[in-house]
Amino acid sequence: MRLAKQKVLLHDMKSIETLARVNVLCVDKTGTITQGEPKVTDLLPAEDVTEGQLLADAFHLEQMSEHPLARAVLDYGTQKGVSSKKVSAFQALPGNGLSAVCEGVHLTGGSVAYISSRTALSDKVKQQAQELADQGKTPLCFLRDDRYIGMIAVADVIKEDSPRAVRELRNMGIHVVMLTGDNRRTAEAIGAQAGVDEVVADVLPDGKENVIRELQKFGKVAMVGDGINDAPVLARADVGIAMGGLGSDAAVEAADIVIMEDQPSKLADVIQIGRRTVQICNQNIVFAIAVKVIILALVAAGFANMWAAVFADVGVAVIAILNAMRTLYYKPQK
DSSP states (O other): OHHHHTTEEESOTHHHHHHTTEEEEEEEIIIIIBOSOOEEEEEEEOTTOOHHHHHHHHHHHHTTOOSHHHHHHHHHHHHTTOOOOOEEEEEEETTTEEEEEETTEEEEEEOHHHHHHHSOOOHHHHHHHHHHHHTTEEEEEEEETTEEEEEEEEEOOBOTTHHHHHHHHHHTTOEEEEEOSSOHHHHHHHHHHHTOSEEEOSOOHHHHHHHHHHHGGGSEEEEEEOSGGGHHHHHHSSEEEEETTTOOHHHHHHOSEEEOSOOTHHHHHHHHHHHHHHHHHHHHHHHHHHHHHHHHHHHHHTSOOHHHHHHHHHHHHHHHHHHHGGGGGOOOOO
């Protein structure tokens, strides 16, 4: 009931018990730590390419992608009056990039690492990408028929309450890890702003599951995410938490706990309520066992009869219910 008031849904009660024992919390970057609404900040076309040509090719390539970074390019292109064109042979490589054919031209876009595997990038381009990443921006490189045509930088601002949420989690003794497919420089810049303990970057969706497995060697691990690529990782963690406000259906379905409001600060509240609930349950168990042992001892010694045991059993149940009701009035500490 208390979690329902916090707009938190549970798939099963076992997840609350597990959540109370979590000591490592992994959070996705885009849409969880950050707003999930990135904007285009820089256009850096190659020497023989105009900004308009770079934007048009990027727009045509990204129009079939569902990634937040693609939406940023599409929104910017729409503002600049770029019209859509039909593409074919579209292919998305999670964590790497995109490819498609537009009017007979093969377009490719993605991370610096991925594009570097397709064609040689100059030191100047790599330096530009590093400078952008140091500013917390994500550099996207684009190819036209395997020829480099430029870079578009996209930035996603962290949510206002993300630093406070991370601080509260760390104060609770939880190790906070930001897990992302973004390049390390960008991820570390965002991680520093949020105040996380550790940043694991350049990780593909299937690689995230391996990271979770490694972290599970050190304790119970919870994973927080909202994207369709997060669904397998949410299922792999001891407790999967979906930010349901903007989360995909796949992430919500795979999660054990769904936070309906898109607020990172709710994470600490949910864990505190989970810990309090388990604490009260343990109190009830210990109290019930203690009373039963005492009554059995009294009956065996001849100081009590069967009716005393019956009344004691009913009394224990009533007290346990009243004690459990304290969770309804529990307020998480800030």
